[in-house]
Amino acid sequence: MNTFLDVVIIFSVIVLAFAMLGMVYRMLKGPTLHDKLVALDAFGVLLMAMIALTAMMLGTTHLLVVVLLIGILAFIATIAFAKFLEKGVIIQYDRNSDE
Amino acid sequence: MIEIVMSSIIAFFILGGAFFGFVAAIGLIRLPDMYTRLHAASKSSTLGVMMMMTGTFLYFWYVESYVDTELVLAVVFIFITAPVAAHLLARSAFHADVEPYQLTILNELKRDETGAPDGNHGERVIIEGKRRPDLENREPEK
Numbered sequence: 547m548n549t550f551l552d553v554v555i556i557f558s559v560i561v562l563a564f565a566m567l568g569m570v571y572r573m574l575k576g577p578t579l580h581d582k583l584v585a586l587d588a589f590g591v592l593l594m595a596m597i598a599l600t601a602m603m604l605g606t607t608h609l610l611v612v613v614l615l616i617g618i619l620a621f622i623a624t625i626a627f628a629k630f631l632e633k634g635v636i637i638q639y640d641r642n643s644d645e
Numbered sequence: 646m647i648e649i650v651m652s653s654i655i656a657f658f659i660l661g662g663a664f665f666g667f668v669a670a671i672g673l674i675r676l677p678d679m680y681t682r683l684h685a686a687s688k689s690s691t692l693g694v695m696m697m698m699t700g701t702f703l704y705f706w707y708v709e710s711y712v713d714t715e716l717v718l719a720v721v722f723i724f725i726t727a728p729v730a731a732h733l734l735a736r737s738a739f740h741a742d743v744e745p746y747q748l749t750i751l752n753e754l755k756r757d758e759t760g761a762p763d764g765n766h767g768e769r770v771i772i773e774g775k776r777r778p779d780l781e782n783r784e785p786e787k
Contacts, residue, residue, distance in 0.1 A: 551704070554656040558663035558697075565663075565670035572673045572682070580679045580738040587730060588673060588686035592666050594719070595697040599659075602704050607711055613698070614719045621726040625733060632737035 552603075559599050566592050583627055590620025651707045655700050662697030665689050678746040679738050687731035695720050 569592065572585040594613050601609035630636050672685025702716040739754060 548708070550652055551655060551708070554659055558659050561663040562666050565667045568670035568674050578679060578738075578743050580734065580741065580743050581682060584679065584683050584686050584734060585673055587734065588669055588690045591690045591694050591723070591727070592669070594723075595662055595666060595694045598697055598701040598716075602701060605709070607705060607709065607713060610701075610705075610713050610715055614715050614722065617719055617722055617726075621722075621730055624730045628730075628733040628737040632740050 555599055555602050559596070559603070562592060562596050562599065566596070579631055583624070583631065586627075587620065587624045590616065590623070593620070651703070655703050655707065658696045658700030658703065662693045662695075662700060665693030665696065669693060678749075679743050680735060680745055683731055683734055683738075687727055691723055691727040694723055698723070 566589060569585045569589045573582050573589065576582040576585060594617050597609055597613050597616065601607065601613075626636050666689075669686050669690035672689060673682050676682045676685055698716050698720045702713065702720075705711045705713055705716075745752060
């Protein structure tokens with residue numbers, strides 16, 4: 547029965563690899579910077595799934611820390627990039643200014 | 646018997662995660678503008694990665710007899726942060742004047758130069774059931 551799960555995991559790796567390839571296409575082509583940022587965000591989310599699949603393939607539990615770490619880093623990167631594209635700065639000292 | 650049931654449940658979650666990730670990629674490639682792409686990417690890939698984390702949790706629980714609570718934490722974290730990130734992206738795009746698709750019929754946030762709400766933002770079109778064939782027959786731009 548483990549063979550069945552191995553086949554399922556390898557099939558999912560292939561499917562997710564094609565999905566990530568499509569997101570790389572949008573990341574390179576996207577007409578505006580925000581399209582590229584959306585693709586980058588979704589790419590980070592899929593990277594979590596990919597690393598979980600890798601952990602199952604290798605049978606190790608040490609990679610599961612990386613999943614949570616990449617999730618947190620992708621979220622922070624998206625927040626910082628969105629704020630940078632909106633205001634031009636990331637850390638604001640005057641919260642009421644339009645700059 | 647229990648092997649077959651557990652393997653089927655794990656395979657269902659893993660394959661579902663891969664499927665929704667693929668749907669997110671298709672949406673990112675095919676949809677016309679940034680807001681619809683954001684709609685596809687945030688919802689679908691969030692559900693996909695949540696299913697994948699659940700499948701990984703069940704796999705390590707059943708196959709390796711190892712309960713890893715960090716995966717549950719990852720599911721909760723994704724569930725909380727993905728809508729926040731999507732909202733911030735849409736807000737950032739709207740303030741940076743990213744144009745919606747030309748067939749968009751409702752733009753409640755639209756303002757004119759003085760900052761007043763634009764009276765003709767398309768709400769009437771929905772209420773009276775009017776359609777705009779001149780816009781709908783236009784060639785979609787790449």
